[in-house]
Amino acid sequence: xxxxxxxxxxxxxxxxxxxxxxxxxxxxxxxxxxxxxxxxxxxxxxxxxxxxxxxxxxxxxxxxxxxxxxxxxxxxxxxxxxxxxxxxxxxxxxxxxxxxxxxxxxxxxxxxxxxxx
Amino acid sequence: xxxxxxxxxxxxxxxxxxxxxxxxxxxxxxxxxxxxxxxxxxxxxxxxxxxxxxxxxxxxxxxxxxxxxxxxxxxxxxxxxxxxxxxxxxxxxxxxxxxxxxxxxxxxx
Numbered sequence: 001x002x003x004x005x006x007x008x009x010x011x012x013x014x015x016x017x018x019x020x021x022x023x024x025x026x027x028x029x030x031x032x033x034x035x036x037x038x039x040x041x042x043x044x045x046x047x048x049x050x051x052x053x054x055x056x057x058x059x060x061x062x063x064x065x066x067x068x069x070x071x072x073x074x075x076x077x078x079x080x081x082x083x084x085x086x087x088x089x090x091x092x093x094x095x096x097x098x099x100x101x102x103x104x105x106x107x108x109x110x111x112x113x114x115x116x117x
Numbered sequence: 118x119x120x121x122x123x124x125x126x127x128x129x130x131x132x133x134x135x136x137x138x139x140x141x142x143x144x145x146x147x148x149x150x151x152x153x154x155x156x157x158x159x160x161x162x163x164x165x166x167x168x169x170x171x172x173x174x175x176x177x178x179x180x181x182x183x184x185x186x187x188x189x190x191x192x193x194x195x196x197x198x199x200x201x202x203x204x205x206x207x208x209x210x211x212x213x214x215x216x217x218x219x220x221x222x223x224x225x226x
Contacts, residue, residue: 042218056212091161108153
């Protein structure tokens with residue numbers, strides 16, 4: 001069964017460093033998402049991406065964050081200058097149709113645990 | 118303000134019983150409501166979707182109800198098994214997914 005994959009599974013970085021989290025969505029999916037989950041808290045939406053553009057972003061997704069689909073398979077989340085409060089699990093998700101479509105289902109990857117020291 | 122609330126306490130039940138989890142929301146008008154399962158250290162896994170014009174949806178041992186007047190969804194697992202132990206997340210779909218905090222279910226043999 002096709003699945004979303006994410007690398008690395010765990011990333012440790014120093015405050016102020018740049019990190020890039022990588023995702024390979026399911027191959028025929030067109031809509032891509034990043035969510036994060038701080039330990040013990042809710043899963044929170046960060047950004048959605050379609051047709052090489054951000055379609056929606058949350059207020060968490062400030063200028064320190066960016067997303068890119070550099071080739072036909074990868075979808076990346078970059079944090080330019082990490083802060084302690086960026087420590088969280090970051091989940092990539094993809095769907096075949098938009099979030100407004102009737103039968104949309106977002107498939108989640110296993111997550112990358114980011115630890116900022 | 119907009120809120121999604123799930124039972125904050127963990128739910129402990131005996132194997133074979135029915136687990137019932139609650140999701141309440143305010144100040145949203147979602148077209149769809151979804152339930153996900155999340156195991157520790159893993160991503161959410163989609164279980165069921167229910168539309169605003171549906172009262173009830175079933176899938177094997179799972180049943181979801183959606184009352185848009187009460188702004189509430191109930192999620193039932195019948196004949197529960199220890200393997201059902203996980204955190205269950207309610208999510209409203211308004212293009213993006215807006216998740217509740219989840220309810221941790223523990224099914225004891």
